[in-house]
Amino acid sequence: MNFRRISLISVPYLWLLVLFMVPFGIVFKISISDYAISIPPYAPTLEISNGWVGIKAFLSKLDFENYVFLTEDDLYWKAYISSLQIAIFATALTLLVSFPIAYGMANAPDAWQPTLMMLVILPFWTSFLIRVYAWMGILSQEGFLNQILMNTGAISEPLIILNTNWAVYIGIVYTYCPFMILPIYATLEKLDTSLNEAAIDLGCSRTSAFWLISVPLAKPGVIAGCFLVFIPTLGEFVIPSLLGGSRTLMIGKVLYEEFFANRDWPLASSVAVVLLMILIIPIVLYQRNQQKMMEDEQ
């Protein structure tokens, strides 16, 4: 084996090692430590100066009691389940909103497409946090939405949206729409327009041509988009904590509170490790889908 090849391959592995495996190792180590009132707020810490005895003493103090605790207190598994529910429902909503947009974009005149693409990406030019705060202004009881609806006479009482799960869904759909639109658009845009004409020529109505041709062929884009939305949504913290209410239970929020309110780093770390384990399943599925697509294209 020559040196050049090894060094070339080693770049991504080194990247993974330094930026993923090492931090993960640290978090995992903290998760099997114990809570302590000290700096850093966990024990034991490794004292290399004590030599072999020090390492032995260090290892003997590590245990999995934080993980056991996660199963004992129902707050945690309820938060995981609730996060999964919210993520699945929000992903479905995002798909529902994004597919027509992507379909419209792909079928728009060629001259418009760069502009439409720009409009989808435009929100990224403003800070995510500011955009979520803006939604508070829109959705609150005296917010723009309620004012408009009251002034037009559509409702007499202000709608209570902010600090409910609905506000969380609105926030997630709004924030993650581009991640769903872009892969679906990319798939639809590649399709030969004569496929649709061929379907109509063979006796389809426009609607049935859409369901029989466009939708199945958009599947790879839909799958990619769903994963791109589902994975970050599951651990989402900002949106539920700003838009959600006290009853919105999401694991990201629990994680934040363990870290910063309770300062229980070991427990928070174990919550994070379990979350990662849950996320690995969809990530592996996503990888497999990507690979299948690549093979199909050959």
Next chain:
Amino acid sequence: MNQTAMTEIFAPWENSQESPLISFQSVTKNFGNFIAIDNVSLDIYQREFFALLGPSGCGKTTLMRMLGGFETPTSGTITIDGQDMVDVPPNKRAVNMMFQSYALFPHLSVWDNIAFGLRRDKLPKDQIAARVEEMIKLVQLDKFSQRKPHQISGGQRQRVALARSLAKAPKLLLLDEPLGALDKKLRQDTQFELMDIQETTGTTFVIVTHDQEEAMTVASRIAVMDHGKLKQVDTPDRIYETPNSVYVADFIGDVNLIKGNASHRDDGKTMLHWAEGQPPIVAECPHAPSIEAHCTFSIRPEKVAISRKRPENRTNTIQGKIEDIAYLGNMSTYKVVLSDGTRVKAQTANNRRIARRELSWEDEVWLSWTETAGIILDK
């Protein structure tokens, strides 16, 4: 294929009793300011293999897409089987189209692609299966019915597209550059297959192509188009032998064009005075030019004989010098310069070995042709 026999027997366009399957009546189609189809009137008859031929952008595809229902005429009417088609959407027409890109559904197998149209008609399952099997046999794809389109070759995809568009037994099949994506050898084989299938199924075919050889091979009649207008609609042999304009003569095959002034002779023949001090070219024209100035004599290279000695009993003989010889294997093309600088190509079959050839560069030769070999055109 017995092209000649077919044209002798099958010529509904010459029978005034016959009513056309398709009829365009003063059809015009504009895209914004661009006139894609300019006042076209055309009849196409049942069982015809009709070719729309022309350079890209001449409107041939637009004309065909109007038959499919994908474009509507700006003015004029189109009837199929006597029915006005203006308000009939593509999915309600007994017309199917084979797309240039084939447009096979990539997520469906060959079998399901062919069954697609039949399923839309909600036919009983066994009937669909029987028809699909029949189509698969027709295009000889028995072994590939369960493959996806990306797992078969270009030629096989072309057959699937053909089978899919024929499955619903349309009154009219439209083919948009059906062989464009195939290499030359495969294209020639497929041309004959297309003709066989057209004859077996008895379907009317309208084919769009820019390849004149392809049009000549497959079609019963050809419409040569340019800038949205029909230049000439006729059988391949007549398009080739008696083009009605310089455009058609030049578009189809190789041709010599000699410019001059025409005059009529008492015996009905036409003369073209093409150079000072040279005898005029005499030709018998089926449709003699109406204007006398600026006419063009058009003759195919293979109809020009070339010899060292002046031939005795030919009306048209012209002397010239060989400038260039192109050896094509089965034949040779001689480029001869006439006294006034006009270049004329003469083609002869190479039935002798190249070493025995008696003509060479810079030789003084005589070109000759009969009165019926060429034609004098005024446009």
